Amino acid sequence: xxxxxxxxxxxxxxxxxxxxxxxxxxxxxxxxxxxxxxxxxxxxxxxxxxxxxxxxxxxxxxxxxxxxxxxxxxxxxxxxxxxxxxxxxxxxxxxxxxxxxxxxxxxxxxxxxxxxxxxxxxxxxxxxxxxxxxxxxxxxxxxxxxxxxxxxxxx
Numbered sequence: 001x002x003x004x005x006x007x008x009x010x011x012x013x014x015x016x017x018x019x020x021x022x023x024x025x026x027x028x029x030x031x032x033x034x035x036x037x038x039x040x041x042x043x044x045x046x047x048x049x050x051x052x053x054x055x056x057x058x059x060x061x062x063x064x065x066x067x068x069x070x071x072x073x074x075x076x077x078x079x080x081x082x083x084x085x086x087x088x089x090x091x092x093x094x095x096x097x098x099x100x101x102x103x104x105x106x107x108x109x110x111x112x113x114x115x116x117x118x119x120x121x122x123x124x125x126x127x128x129x130x131x132x133x134x135x136x137x138x139x140x141x142x143x144x145x146x147x148x149x150x151x152x153x154x155x
Contacts, residue, residue: 005059005066005092007099015050018058018068019043025067025082029116054079057099059092069096071103078110097126106150114142 010018019042026042027034050056055073059066066087070080078100083092100108112119114133124130128146136143 005061005095007057007059007069007096010056010058010065010068014058014065015046016043017065018056019046021058021065021068021084022046022080022082024085025088028085028088029113029118031113031115049079055103057096059087059096061087067092067096069100071100073103076104076107076109078104078108081110093122094126101148108148109146111143111145114144120144120146 019039022042023034023039026032026038032038046054046056049070053072053074055071057069057071059069065084067083068080069078071077072079078097081093081096081100083096108128110123110128112123114120120130123146126148128148131145131147133142133144135141
């Protein structure tokens, strides 16, 4: 089902929909409840982060956004990868990670919430190595920091 999806840059008229997909996926972790307040915060954050250098991509399923992928290429940072609940468990996350590795072929950094064990266990299976934990001063969540490095890459 996900093979027909086209991964492309998000358009500015899609930012509200990207925020909705982000919220629904985040809520699916059990770490938050859906609310207008959360959605408004995510909408504002999408705009803020794009101004700060995000490259934002979406898998397009015939006009429907199936996930969001936010990269900060200069820092080799995978900032956000959230798959809409209807598309979870179909290999889309792995496909987005492959897309990320094409854009960041030598090294990728990321972080995820410690309580989101489904996510960090998946990243570990995908070859990411745990580096450290730290509390995010904005959210209060304890974050796990990970790094993937291509075999033989120098840095």
